[in-house]
Amino acid sequence: MTSVHPRHDVRVFWKECRTLALSGYDVFLVVADGKGDEAKEGVKIVDVGRHQGGRLSRMTKTTKKVFVRAVALDADLYHLHDPELLPVAVKLKKAGKKVIFDSHEDFPADIMSKPYLSPIARVAVSKLFYIYEKIACKKLDYIISATPAIREKFLRIKCPSLDINNYPMLDELEALLPWNEDRSSVCYIGAMTAVRGVPELVDAMGHTQSGVRLALVGNFTDKGTKERCEQSAGWSNVDDHGFVGRDEVRNIMSRSIAGVVTFLPAPNHVDAQPNKMFEYMSAGIPVIGSHFPLWRSIIEGNQCGVCVDPANPREIANSIDYLSTHQAEAKMMGERGRAAVLEKYNWSSEGKKLVTLYETVLGV
Numbered sequence: 054m055t056s057v058h059p060r061h062d063v064r065v066f067w068k069e070c071r072t073l074a075l076s077g078y079d080v081f082l083v084v085a086d087g088k089g090d091e092a093k094e095g096v097k098i099v100d101v102g103r104h105q106g107g108r109l110s111r112m113t114k115t116t117k118k119v120f121v122r123a124v125a126l127d128a129d130l131y132h133l134h135d136p137e138l139l140p141v142a143v144k145l146k147k148a149g150k151k152v153i154f155d156s157h158e159d160f161p162a163d164i165m166s167k168p169y170l171s172p173i174a175r176v177a178v179s180k181l182f183y184i185y186e187k188i189a190c191k192k193l194d195y196i197i198s199a200t201p202a203i204r205e206k207f208l209r210i211k212c213p214s215l216d217i218n219n220y221p222m223l224d225e226l227e228a229l230l231p232w233n234e235d236r237s238s239v240c241y242i243g244a245m246t247a248v249r250g251v252p253e254l255v256d257a258m259g260h261t262q263s264g265v266r267l268a269l270v271g272n273f274t275d276k277g278t279k280e281r282c283e284q285s286a287g288w289s290n291v292d293d294h295g296f297v298g299r300d301e302v303r304n305i306m307s308r309s310i311a312g313v314v315t316f317l318p319a320p321n322h323v324d325a326q327p328n329k330m331f332e333y334m335s336a337g338i339p340v341i342g343s344h345f346p347l348w349r350s351i352i353e354g355n356q357c358g359v360c361v362d363p364a365n366p367r368e369i370a371n372s373i374d375y376l377s378t379h380q381a382e383a384k385m386m387g388e389r390g391r392a393a394v395l396e397k398y399n400w401s402s403e404g405k406k407l408v409t410l411y412e413t414v415l416g417v
Contacts, residue, residue: 054123054141055134056115060084060091060098063328064157064199064219065134070096072404073411083123085115099126112137120144130415132197136160136182139189146192151414154190155197157219159206161186162320166248187212194414197407202324202347217407221331222400230307230336232384238266238292239341239373240309242302243329245273248322250315250343250363251282258287260370263377267291267313268305287366303336310376310383311339315363318345326351331398333358334390339383341372351398357390 058065066082074080074095082096087103101122104115120141123131130151133142142152161183165175187210190196196214198204207214245251251269258267269291273279282288294305306312312333316322323345330351333340340358342348352358359372376383 054083054119054131054138056085056104056111056119056138057135058084060086060088060100061093065155066094066096068219068222068400068404069132069155069217069407070094072400072407076408076411078411081126081128083119083126085111085119116141124148130411136186139186143189143192146194152193153195153197153410153414154193155199155217156203156207157199158321159203159324166319166321195410197410200324200326200347215406215410217403217410218326218398219328220326220398220400220403221328221335221394223395230303230338232337232387233307234380236308236310236380237264237377238268238305238309239311239313239376240268240270240305241313242270242305242332243314243327245269245271245278245282246275247278247281248275248317248319250317251278252285253317253364253366254313254315254369255282255285255287255291256366257369257373258290259285260287260367261290261373262370263374265290265310265373265377268294268309270294270297270302270305272296306333306336306338309338310380311341311358311373312336313341313369315341315343315361315369317363318343323347331394334387334398335394337387337391339376339386340390341369341376351393355389355393357386357393 055065060066060082070080070082071094080096082098083101084098085101085104087100089100091098099122101118104111116137131145132153132155134155142154145152161179164179164182167175170178190207190212196207196212198207198214198216199219201216204214204216241254267290272295314327314330324347330340330342334357340352342352342358342360343363344360349360352360361368361372
């Protein structure tokens with residue numbers, strides 16, 4: 054059940070729903086996008102209609118519609134994906150149903166970086182939601198956590214929790230790109246926002262000495278972020294591609310000495326596992342990533358890249374120059390990253406954990 058995510062969301066639909074359907078479950082996905090009912094990949098998609106109005110309307114009227122439609126299905130197990138559906142989860146438990154909440158993020162921490170709230174409001178809302186989340190989740194059968202850190206948070210408050218990591222599916226992984234010696238760029242692929250460290254990355258290009266260029270792939274979504282980047286001395290070393298298709302993304306990565314994912318240390322970034330990191334690894338290019346402990350354990354633990362202070366443009370520039378002038382080492386890093394993804398950072402093992410959890414909760 055989701056009142057927020059698109060019907061073909063990668064984690065919700067392609068990974069979890071499809072895995073369960075392939076395992077023999079009769080799977081219904083309740084969504085709210087106004088695109089109508091649909092059957093796809095063995096999953097029956099049930100649409101309650103697109104919400105009208107703002108965020109508050111969605112959190113009240115739409116969640117009620119999702120609840121009513123879900124109850125009518127009379128399922129053996131209900132699996133919810135949005136924090137605004139926690140009141141629905143509690144109602145379902147009161148009705149005697151088995152209920153799982155899938156916590157994609159540390160939502161109290163995420164609230165602390167919401168730009169539409171004032172600093173004081175962020176603290177107040179975050180604390181209130183933490184209290185409510187704790188009370189509600191203790192009533193549920195299980196909490197699925199998208200990262201080990203989120204799992205540990207729930208275990209500390211005595212909620213049964215299992216991490217099912219958002220690793221890429223083997224069939225969505227990039228094929229290993231051939232390595233040539235004339236790679237002359239680094240790439241950043243994804244949404245262009247300030248909190249993702251894009252301005253600092255552009256600033257870093259003003260400090261590089263190796264002649265490497267930065268390929269930006271994606272759209273600027275923050276107000277003022279593009280203007281800030283364009284005023285940087287590093288902008289003259291940037292190729293702004295905008296949003297491009299998958300084939301062009303591959304072409305850009307094939308010319309790149311490394312893929313960059315230097316998110317700033319926002320509360321919800323430090324323990325996240327960005328899919329883009331694994332996409333770089335699967336394509337066989339090194340990763341230049343933020344020096345968060347979890348990220349360091351993946352990148353440096355598998356010797357597939359370099360970790361830097363994401364707020365330090367000179368440190369980012371030094372890592373870019375190093376990989377550019379040590380291409381044989383960069384190639385080996387890329388190969389180790391690819392091997393690590395094929396061996397352990399993929400959805401295959403996580404999907405098995407999901408099916409086992411369902412069997413545990415349902416007692417089958």
